[in-house]
Amino acid sequence: MPLKINVQSKVVHYENNEQTLLECLESADVEVHYHCRDGFCGACRVTLVEGEINYPQGEPLAFVGDKEILPCCCTPVTDITLLIGE
Numbered sequence: 001m002p003l004k005i006n007v008q009s010k011v012v013h014y015e016n017n018e019q020t021l022l023e024c025l026e027s028a029d030v031e032v033h034y035h036c037r038d039g040f041c042g043a044c045r046v047t048l049v050e051g052e053i054n055y056p057q058g059e060p061l062a063f064v065g066d067k068e069i070l071p072c073c074c075t076p077v078t079d080i081t082l083l084i085g086e
C-alpha cells in the first residue's frame with residue numbers, strides 16, 4: 001500500500017521510495033517553492049500537520065520551525081498531512 005500525502009485537498013500517493021517528498025509532490029503537480037533541493041536554504045519548508053517523515057541523508061542544515069519539514073530531503077514514514085504556506 002502506498003503512503004498517502006494529504007495536501008491542498010488532494011491525496012497524493014507516495015509509491016517510489018527513491019523519491020524525495022518534493023519530487024513526489026512535483027510529479028503530482030503540487031507546487032512547492034524550492035531553491036537548493038539539498039537541505040541548505042529552507043526555501044521548501046512546509047508544515048507537517050500529521051504523520052511522520054525522516055531525513056535519509058541526516059538532519060538538514062536549514063533552520064526549520066517546530067512542525068516544519070523540508071520536502072526536498074525528506075521521505076514520508078507514515079501517511080502524512082501537509083500545509084503549504086504562502
Ligand code: FES
Pocket residue numbers: 033034035036037038039040041042043044045062070071072073
Ligand atoms: S530546497 Fe533548499 S532546503 Fe529544500
